[in-house]
Amino acid sequence: MATTVEPILDNTLDDPDHRSPLVLGDMDYADVTDKVCSIWEADKSPKVWWLVLIMAISMLMMLGGCIGHLLMKGVGVWGNNNPAYWGWPIVNFVFWVGIGHAGTLISAILFLFRQNWRTSINRAAEAMTIFAVICAGTFPGIHIGRVWVFYWLFPVPSEHLAMWPNFRSPLLWDVFAVSTYFTVSLLFWYMGMVPDIATYRDRAKSKIRKLVYGLLSLGWTGSARGWHRYEAAYVILAALATPLVLSVHTIVSFDFAVSQVPGWHTTIFPPYFVAGAIFSGFAMVVTLLVPARKIYGLQNLITIRHLENMNKIIMATGLMVGTAYGIEFFISWYSGVAPERFAFYNRAFGNYWWAYWIMVTCNVFIPQLFWFKFFRTNTIAMVVICIFVNVGMWFERFVITVTSLCRDFLPSSWHYFHPTEIDIMMFIGSFGLFTTLFLLFCRFLPIIAISEVKSILPIKGKDH
């Protein structure tokens, strides 16, 4: 033959003639299985994995030490003090729980919209959700002071307390929202993973692996009846997770919005928080997947097109967040309420002007680079931008929490918030917890949904 069909290398172009392929390199079913399983079947993990794992575990140990110190000494070891009773622990909580949202968005909302490009990234994103929610739950969990009576958060009959939780408090809604979110995300993630764990089971060589993956795969055979019910369950879980993910950050924003503090008491908070959560979550997915695909050679499965799509979502949600910043200022002026006006003037030009402008730069200005295709498709550029986005989103929560509290109704208690070393070490430690879990996940569980990717491969049958 004189001409051969050139393999498609750039799938970011949209050709109206045919759909751009989502899996490159002309991979068939066995290639997909082999590629994903190679991470787990390799005798040795890459050196980078070990290096990062050692760093992450040391950070995790630091977190454990800080929590121990906190339990012995009490919450006074943090910088939280009158009037800023909510300091870094709440900032970190909102930051982490927001990051989790991208995973559910990819696995549930994009599934309901039949966005097939989600198949390569949903597993890792869901895992990220779960690990982020674990990090998030740690902070309010240790913020309650007497951790040993944490169960008072839940409506358990208690002779000692002789009372029930107040079901009209947004803080209690938070308990329900975050614990439901964690449970549902875990079920969704595990259920989605069972067919792939069955793949691991069928390829396992060692006895321990056979046993562990055999138990975890629950005897999955891939029978047509099994798949039928499995798909029904998947749709139901996606339909449940979609309103759930929107409710979680809405309720988190109620923690602020239901209070009376100027700068918090606004109705824009729920949509603005949800947009911000998806914004930061996608940035985190990109930050994690770009190195992962490079280290494990998954470029044909997690293609540039996947990354570009995520960058487009980051830009869209970034614009929403930017609009919300503007609307907040307009409403505070339009309300004519002096404390409201002061709160927002103080945010931008008060003591914490530096935090505010870091936030605006990272969240509004820098993501505008994604208007250019170069930045959407260059892996290094996108990771840099995404790290800026996450820095900006952390500062957004800091600005909301600290600037409003430090300039509350009583000028005599106005104060400048200072974090302590424990605050800083705990925040760094939470990244250790997150990274450790994610690295172990990469090594021991399928980071790409093998069966889902196979279902979007072009069918090569006799009739086609």
Add this chain to the structure above:
Amino acid sequence: MTEKQNQEMEDQKLLGLLAQFEDPVSLVHACNEARESGYNKIDAFSPFPVHGIDPALGIPRTILPFFVLIIGLTGCAVGLGMQYYANAGDWSDLFPGYNFMISGKPFFSLPANIPVTFEVVVLSSAIATFLGMWALNRLPRLANPLHRISRFKRVTNDKFFLLVETKDPKFSREETESQLNQWGASVIEEVHEDLTDQQLPSWLQLVGLMTALILLIPPVLIFRAEGMTNRKPRLHVIPDMDWQEKYKTQTLAPNLGDEKHPVFLFVDGRAMQEPIPGTIARGNLYTDSEYYRGIKSGTESFATLQSAGARTGLQDDASQDKSGQDKPDQDPTADEKPAEPAEPDWVTQFPPNVNVDQALLERGQQRFNIYCSACHGYAGNGDGLVNARAMALAASGQATWTTAKSLNDPEIIKNPVGRIFDTISNGRGTMGPYKSQIPVEDRWAIVAYVRALQGTGLQPVTVTQADEETVEK
């Protein structure tokens, strides 16, 4: 495979024929053919859900969504009920609800209870979906004869399988095999029953048994402790500030220095100190008996004062009810008039620090009109609006009411000022105490005003027939 194993396989019961296909299209084709040929005990196996396999195998729609709907609705009811019970229900003694009064809002208001209800619905539905799906699939299943076939391991990778069970009425070893070949199967294998699969490894059984035994220890210990008495204090795992490093009353202050040079927090070495001169301890402010109690100082013990202070209407009622129940045979008049406590020595003059002048009387009038006139009337004749309304209700049997006293009653006029002050402070009969609402100086002002009212001797204005006629004209 050794000869012996082969022989074992042959001996075991044949369960069905497993045909392998290379791609999803030929699998769907074969399924269609099999169903049309009349097979119904067939199942297909694939690495991913194959499009079009449900109609090809004739799989009915799963009932999972209805199951989830029912559980979700139950979750909704449970979520709402839990909140109603916990925050608005206070009827059970065992685990009573706790009515939170927050800013005077209703105990149960639906908008505030929607977030938790929603989360409970989602949580219960998600768990129902997850567990329901596995239950309908008859999973988890630890042993499956299909997993004994090494070729079948490719089902989670890249191969597609069709199983025709021997239970199928159309099944026949040779004919089915030739049909499967005809429909495009690349390989056909027999599936045999294997009983050895049904067992867990023996070490795992041991571990399970040991775990179960260890888990039994705590409940056994708790059960044992239930039937035992113990003089030792109970275990106090979390101190919760129950023990504090502080000096207790009636103790010596510990020596902070060494034995030769003792250092005490206080020079006298005691933990407890006399009050600093000029200060008054909490609750000891009312030493000026005439002013604060209306009783001449030094004439009455504290206990008598207590009983005088407790002489409110409500407690009178309660003691009457109780004595009435205990002694039903007694003369009812004896119950109505319980033995009056000995009257203390009331002051008959205003205390020296109450300066009776025009300003005090005006203050007293103002306070009287606010607090007293509702029942006793503006002129003190016992014809206030509350009294009038209550009398009207009492007349029609809708309420019980003791008429407010007329302050111009000769019996009342005889009372010394101290007793009037005490009545305002602590109540009397059905009248409640006002000492928490009215400060001492204002109570004396009211006493002064009451004395002034009694001095006027004003009588209630009665509407005569002549007056009514004047009004009508």
